[in-house]
Amino acid sequence: DTAVSQTPKYLVTQMGNDKSIKCEQNLGHDTMYWYKQDSKKFLKIMFSYNNKELIINETVPNRFSPKSPDKAHLNLHINSLELGDSAVYFCASSRGQSYGYTFGSGTRLTVV
């Protein structure tokens, strides 16, 4: 059983398009996150949800909109994609930031 599953694994799209990435966890964790990993492998938090409520919204362009329909799901919708959005996006879950995170396998987004 996959603990944190993300789809799709790869996403190649043209500039200006809108795309979504889905994430689901079956660990019963209360908190879910979206992280962006750039080409230098730097992991930067984008959003955090706790029990469906938005807790953290870093300085992310408002073209990025997370949605959490329930505490097991956290999706990421991106409008008007730009070249600079190309990166690997990781979903993660945990019991809280004082506990280890479980990451999904990542979505490699390439904007052309």
Added chain:
Amino acid sequence: GQQVMQIPQYQHVQEGEDFTTYCNSSTTLSNIQWYKQRPGGHPVFLIQLVKSGEVKKQKRLTFQFGEAKKNSSLHITATQTTDVGTYFCAGPTGSGNTGKLIFGQGTTLQVKP
């Protein structure tokens, strides 16, 4: 804001040599976590250290949390090709479930067989 710095950024070693990566935080941490990301993979949680001066071992890996709880290290004894990957330290900000983990830039380890 809070920063977590890691050195070195890259390390190439011959198989069998030892390896150490160092992590420094600009603020005192309640805990420090370590993750490993294999090439093409995702970060995997290795361990969490909580107490000042704590030392934990996992087979050939030794993790240490500094006395001031602002720095940490990961030491691998007699590296193997399976140790290849990027090692990240991470420290929390905030408290309870309202905070977030700040990750270091990572140390990428290459092991030559």
